[in-house]
Amino acid sequence: MPISANNTNRKSWIEVPADSDFPIQNIPFGVFITKDDVITIGTRIGDCAIDMGALQQLNYFEGIELTDDMFMQDTLNDFISDGKKTWRLVRNRLAELFDETNPKLRDNKEHREIVIFDVKDIEMQLPVLIGDYTDFYTSKEHAINIGKIINNPEKALPLNWFHMPVGYHGRSSSIIPSGIPVHRPMVQSLPNGETTPVFGPSRMVDFELETAFITTDANIMGENIPINEAEDYIFGMVLMNDWSARDIQKWESLSFGPFLAKNFATSISAWIVTMDALEPFRIKGPNQDPAPFPYLLLKGKHNFDINLEVSIQTEKAINTIVSKTNFKYIYWSMIQQLTHHTSNGCRVNSGDLMGSGTISGPTPDSFGSMLELTWGGKTPILLNDGTERKFISDGDTVIIKGFCKNNGARIGFGEVSTKLLPPFLRK
Amino acid sequence: MPISANNTNRKSWIEVPADSDFPIQNIPFGVFITKDDVITIGTRIGDCAIDMGALQQLNYFEGIELTDDMFMQDTLNDFISDGKKTWRLVRNRLAELFDETNPKLRDNKEHREIVIFDVKDIEMQLPVLIGDYTDFYTSKEHAINIGKIINNPEKALPLNWFHMPVGYHGRSSSIIPSGIPVHRPMVQSLPNGETTPVFGPSRMVDFELETAFITTDANIMGENIPINEAEDYIFGMVLMNDWSARDIQKWESLSFGPFLAKNFATSISAWIVTMDALEPFRIKGPNQDPAPFPYLLLKGKHNFDINLEVSIQTEKAINTIVSKTNFKYIYWSMIQQLTHHTSNGCRVNSGDLMGSGTISGPTPDSFGSMLELTWGGKTPILLNDGTERKFISDGDTVIIKGFCKNNGARIGFGEVSTKLLPPFLRK
Incomplete structure (x- = not known):
């Protein structure tokens, strides 16, 4: 089935600001x-959020086989379970509906008012119920940096890494x-040179610049996914801190x-x-x-050319870009991650989240964590x-942005922006 | 509120076989x-499974505040969310209802036929939707054994262990x-003395004798649970392999x-x-x-005296008990596990599962895994x-049993029985 939604010539009757992450060629999915x-x-198109539950009730998805309440839900899990064919049909339909040449919704003021909201007036939620969350460790540059900073520099990469x-499993x-916002955690730690640990607010709270992908139901327990099928089970991507x-x-x-x-x-x-x-942003990965x-x-081409950027905004509301890197640097592709994950028969479900691990580039201004950028806290x-x-x-806001760009087309992720608060005080 | 369900003098009008794990003093919860x-x-009482959904429809929980469909669900999560007071009211009510002196259901043949099933005629399901699964590593004897078998014997326990x-996080x-049944997994491994790994069916599939506890909603993100409150957030326990x-x-x-x-x-x-x-089976834990x-x-007393036993049943249907141990050996209590887990503000929800880690006793016949029982495969x-x-x-069934016993009273878990199958063959 062609991905007509990707037609770069298409324009929307919704105004899209220059350099928006959300032109009509994007059509991401979320819950709000x-x-x-x-x-x-x-x-979302431009700065407009579009209520797909309302669109469905108004019959704009006619002809696509969907359960009656498919989009009137608080997670995307059921939609994702429906599989790639349905994702593509829905995305193509949305592209057609918002095409500047299509009068159907464009000229129906009553419907437009029900369906379209300014993004400033909505509150985004988690898009999926995450059954399981796995974090990989796929950036060679990051793994080598960590090895050098933390461990023995001569054994920077563990033997199994290549x-x-x-x-490893994270917590959903x-x-x-x-x-x-996030509170600074209370933690145990062992001060340098000591043999007795201490307990108190963490003194080394860090971000990790990552992306993550979201899967659909991939297998039954015991069954592996062959590498040539794995791509079908990946719904999409988000930025992650x-x-x-x-x-x-x-x-x-x-x-x-x-x-x-x-x-x-x-x-x-x-x-x-x-x-x-x-x-359109596929690219070959590093030589393995x-x-x-x-x-x-x-x-073939299984990495993606996604520009990534981290900035820190202090309480004075002044912003500093601290890292610029690219998703293309990851050594193990998402397809390899998913294939390996199921190689032992591990079950993967709709809505599972799999992180890339910190993405660092080859130069010091492209490292994906403060740990690397300040080399273990040595160079502020x-x-x-x-x-x-x-x-x-405390009070800093960490903002990660990501977007793809080529031939004048831009597809972006928006941002993940999180303020760090002081430790939680129990009432 | 008194736990009247624990009255050891109570007998049920349902016949309970001698040495049953499920006398009327147990009243466990499950989904079938x-x-x-x-x-x-x-x-469950004796060998009878009792349909609490039907009991609720027949109004046997009258006077206890419950949502209308509380027990007509496929997981216990909502019931567990209702908290300790509700758990106790429902368990006390069930004890009263099946008390041999109570004619209400005993003498209502029509209702009995709707509500009571032979356990042979039902199919047990997972009792909860497990949002997150954590496995601890709380048996000192096990940790020391593993240290000796796998690592440097002089550094058997990592410095942080005490x-x-x-x-660590597991996969829900x-x-x-x-x-x-479970399929033997396909895995990467590094043969002894080699520098290049191989991929194929695991040659070292093992059980781990564990227990696990199930939590209720414990906190909001960022908030810790003080140790003197943690007990209120633990619903109950299961056996785990x-x-x-x-x-x-x-x-x-x-x-x-x-x-x-x-x-x-x-x-x-x-x-x-x-x-x-x-x-009734509380016991003091090891000195810390x-x-x-x-x-x-x-x-105080925060461990529990729970006898645990593992047997292997081969395809010839002959059974061998390979380990007998006790939950009382764990060094870190469940309360300490939950308190530590939330000390950094980690959110814990209804239905989360937290494993003890392998439970080994002090003697070689009380070790909780084949790895320890055969000392790394050296002594079959x-x-x-x-x-x-x-x-x-392949073809072996591993059976873990567990029960408490004192003063003639016995409360048991039944068993967790799992057959190991050959690797999954893709059609």
Whole structure:
């Protein structure tokens, strides 16, 4: 089925600001609460949020096989379960409906007022009920940096790293949408040179610049997904800030991987950009040497050229871009991640979230965490308001943005923006 | 509120076999499908499963504030969300209803036929929708054994182990009820002495003898649970077999903790035994030295005297008990586990599952995994059918049982029984 929604010549009758992340070629999916306090599934064009529940009630999806309340739900899980064919039909229909040449909704003022909201008047929610959340560790540059900063520089990458996309389970309950503030966590840690740990507010709260993909129902327990089918099970992508407390992370690394170091919060951008929308931005991934096992062997273009950027906004409302990097640097593609994840028969469901791990580029201004940017806190960053940062301070807002651009076309993710608050005080 | 359901003098008009795990003093909660293909919440007395959805429709919970469809659901999450007071009211009511002196249901043949099923005629389901699953590592004997077998014997326990209940996130989608078979996973591993990994069926599939507790909604994100309140958020316990593939577990331990080594399957017993029912079996835990941080400091009896036993049944249907141990050996109590888990503000919801980690006792016949029982595969176990095992073979069924007993009273969990099948073959 052609992805007619990707037609770059199409314009919408909704005005789209120059350099918007959300031209009519994007058509991402999300969940929001309208100003009338109704929760609905929707999409976005320019600065307009579009109520797809209302569109469905007004029969604008006629001819597409959908359950009656498909878009009048508070998560996208059921829609995602319906599979790629349905995603494409719905996205194509939305593109046609908002095409500047289509009068159907454009010229129906009554319907427009029911369906279209200013994004300033809605409140974005988590787009999916996340059954399970996995975080991978797929950026070679990041893994090498961490190895050098934390461990023995000569053993920067563990022996298994080049043979499989290394990952670990995260906590679904920790995932929040952009805009929800996060409290500095109370943590155990072992001060340098000491043998007795301390307990108190983390002194090393950090962001991690990541992307994540959202899956559909992929398999039954016991069954693996072959690499040539894995792509069909990936619905779309979001930006992610995997908040990390580096002091307890080091302390926890003495036994298993990150636990309380990560599960106090992970923030994601609220609009899921579909893989269909990202199709024009495919790019070849890094050369994989040694060659992966046959079950992970992949040819062709399976990375994506997505510009990523992190800024810190202080309480003085002054913004500083601290990192610019690109998703294309990840060593293990999303397809390889998903294939490996199910290679042992692990069950993957609609709405599961899989993070890339911190994405760092090759140069020091492209590192994806404060830990790397300040090289373990040794070289603070100077912000535009004249203050310095080794890690994130109370009151700082960390903003991650991401967008693709080529031949004048731009598809973006919006942002994931999260303010760090002081430790929670129990009443 | 008194726990009248625990009255040891009470007898039921339902016949209870001698040494049953389910006398009228137990009243566990579960979810099952009846022979009429109806899914319901229920309880069990002796060998009878009791349909609580039907009981509610027939008004037997009159006077207890419950939503209309509380027990006509396919998970216990909403009931658990209602909190300890409701759990206790419902359990007390069930005890009264099935008391041999109460004629109300006993003498109503029509109602009895609607409400009571032979356990052979029902199919147990997962009792809760598990939002998040955490596995702790709380048995000192187990941790020391693993340290000796896997790592440097001189560093058997990581430095952080005595300061906090070490844990890691598991995968909710991997959790299945007793009775569902498990396929031997395909895994990467690094053969001893080699530098290049191989991929194929795991050669070291193992069980882990564990218990797990199920929580209710405990906090909002950012908020911690003080140790003196944590007990209120624990609904009950199940037995758990945390299936493990030791070859990939070793390979994965070079980076983060267990991932594919564990997420192919974790089996739990289907009836949740409430903390109220376990109340008479409280016992003091091991002495904690060094003293825990104040936020984890606990006085009184917070462990439980629960006998645990693992047997392997081969395809010849011959059974061999391979381990007998006790829950009382865990070093960090469930209360300390939950308190630590939320100490950084991590959100805990109704239906979350938290495992104890493998429970090993002090003697070699009380170890909770084949890895320990055969000391890394060095000393195979002789089974009663004359065959030997280093790990679990295809066709073996691993059965974990657990029960409490004192002063003639017995409260049990039933069992978690899981057959290991050969690797899944894709059609």
